[in-house]
Amino acid sequence: MSQETMKALVYHEPGKISLDDVPVPKISAPTDVIVKVTLSTICGSDIHIYQGGLSDVKYPKILGHEFCGEIIELGTAVEDFKVGDRVAVSCLAYCGECFFCQEGFYAHCTEPTCGCFGVYAPEGCQAEFVRLPYAEKCMYKIPEGLTEEDVLFVGDILSTGYYGAERAMIQTGDVVVVVGAGPVGMCAMISAGLFGPSQIIAVDTNQSRLDVALKEGIADLALNPKDIDVIAKIKELTEGRGADRTIEAVGVSPTMDLAVGAVRSGGVVSTIGVFEKSFELHLERLWAMNIYLSMGFVPMNRVPQLIKLIEKGKINTNFLITHRAPLNDILKGYDIFGNKKDNCLKWLVTPYVR
Ligand SMILES: [Zn+2]
Ligand SMILES: [Zn+2]
Structure with missing residues (x-):
């Protein structure tokens, strides 16, 4: 590729990020792929890192781990993809x-070049290009008829929400409570609905987010x-018993x-x-109640x-997209999304405009 440098959002130390010029990534192993980032997001985890919350993140680091891309270069061992393929990428x-x-x-993979993009070894997607190690494992062709927006969240928040619902082991007819109605909590509500609960109850102190959950029909109450x-x-709604399953989607003491x-x-x-901080959890109560904790x-x-x-219309996450701007404006995105301004649910990052 002719381009030598690219724009990328670099985390320099807690509280310090900037849009820098950095070298364009190159293929360094036969299983690598280089993608041009066609769409990415700012995730809540990026905000945690920026604020110094995840202390094991080494810097400088290009942030970002939720993205779609177009393949521009393939390592020699990559067989089932070609240049020009549009892919959704796992975080x-x-x-x-x-x-x-x-x-x-997979999150515990011990191969040193692996881990979450923009958090551990691989550089992140808030950039013009990204190198995908072991690319055939982490990228998925976007089916004809679907847009990048349609599948953007499969590689992070939708998978996370689904994991929360799957591990809640929801049975048909269950009452499910989701604590936290941010983007991940909403993905948990969408996913919980796939398991046939009788009622999904959303809990949050942010009324506008609760209103979205009701309006979109992903929560009943x-x-x-x-x-x-x-x-x-x-308890009143469940004959004094409590909910059959609760999903916690924040990671702090009051929501837990x-x-x-x-x-x-x-x-x-x-x-x-x-979870960033340790806190007291009433294990004596969980033990006495025979609670399964995941x-x-x-x-x-x-x-x-x-x-x-998504392809079959059973899941639609497009309502989460409230904001969109090119990589040029990403610092504004960190402010608006990070500080929950302007009812922002998801800030999308489109390619850098030169
Ligand atoms: Zn994330
Ligand atoms: Zn591994």
Whole structure:
């Protein structure tokens, strides 16, 4: 490629990011692919990193891990793709062969070049180009008839929301509470709906987000802890028992307390929040109630199924797209999305305009 440098959003240290000129990535292994980023996002995790929340992130680092791209260069070992293919990319690069990959825990891949884009080893997607290590494992062709917008979230927040619902082990007729109505919580509501619950209850202190969840039909009821005793209300709705399953999608103490407090004995608490700080959890209560507790980083093993569900019209996440601007304006995006201004749910980053 003739272009030597590209624009990229670089994290320099906690509290410091800038749009810099950096070298364009090159193929460095036969299994690599270089994609031109056609659409990406700012994710809540990027904000955590920017604020210094994920202390194991090494800098300088190009941020961003939710994206689609067009293949511009292929390593010699890449067989099933060609230049020009449009792909949705998983937020995780993984080798597929190490112990944890064999076990299906791709986030724990031990190959040094792998991990979450823009967080661990691979550089991120808030740039003009990205190198995908073990590319055939982490990229998925976008089906004819679907746009980048349609599938953009499969590689991160939709997979995460689905993981929360799947690990909640929802049974037909269950009452499911989702604590946190941000983009990930909304993806958990969308996914929970696939498992046949009788009721999905959204909980958040942000009323405008609750209103979106109701308007889009992804929640049946919305409860705002600012207005109501949420746990008492859920018990009232469930003959005093509590919800069958609760999904926590934030990762802080008050929301975890709500998820634990609202679940019934024998129920499931499934959390997909990103926890930065340790806090007290009432294990004596969870033990006495026979609660199944699930947590952890999404393994990204459902992307093909999610693309199929989108293709067949069973899932639609396009309402999450509230803002869109070129890479040139990404610092504005960090401010607006990061500070939850202007009812922003998802800030999309379109290619840099020269
Ligand atoms: Zn993310
Ligand atoms: Zn691996």
